[in-house]
Amino acid sequence: MGLLDRFEQRLDRMVNGAFARAFKAEVQPVEIAAALQREMSDRAAVVSRGRTVVPNSFAVELSPHDHERLAVYSQTLTAELAAMVAEYAEEQHYTFLGGTEVTLDLDNALDTGLFRVRSESTANVAANLARSSASAPEAAGQPRLLVDDISHPLIRAVTRLGRGSDVDIRVDDPGVSRHHAEILLGREVILRDLNSTNGTYVDGVQVGEVVLTDGNVVQLGATRLTYRAG
Helix, strand or coil, X not given: CCHHHHHHHHHHXXXXXXXXXXXXXXXXXXXXXXXXXXXXXXXXXEEECCEEECCCEEEEEECHHHHHHHHCCHHHHHHHHHHHHHHHHHHHCCECCCCCEEEEEECCCCCCCCEEEEEECCCEEEECCCCHHHHCCCCCCCCEEEECCEEEECCCCEEEEECCCCCCXXXXXXXXXXXXXXXXXXXXXXXXXXXXXXXXEECCEEECEEECCCCCEEEEXXXXXXEECC
């Protein structure tokens, strides 16, 4: 039995056959599941030997009619779709940058029976609270890095970024080295690459050491962090 068949059976059991009755003419959950599989395969990116990164965050855009009908089962459906995505990635030996997420969104421009999938790779970025300075409150005007609207204040003289467990800001991205880069606070705020495997980029240009200015986009692996001067 294939993955899509197992997904459909699990979903049907969970809602007592409601899907089989309700979704004969319009968008069916199994169609969305198949589209998510295609989206992962189409956007798979080889970042190193044995590591192929695929999107982990998916937005399924639906017509008003389909969105209204599917929204009734939104919690069950999105949870099953996320589980199916993880199962498919394991079968294909794909790697995620973060946890899987599937949402059902409304697109008034779509006709009934049509849907669209948008996806992105979103890494988990977190302050290492085991390091005492990293857990201090953010002061007004404090320089910081922004990732997905989450603020990571730069409160140490030297803030180290990377995938290792001993850094100040941990970036869970297979394209990031354990000790990838560091930021030094002084009269100027300096970003320095730590001989990382895949390099450090600022506004799309690879750098060894550079003075940061407000609005610079720092890229480590596939993860982008926006610098704010405070």
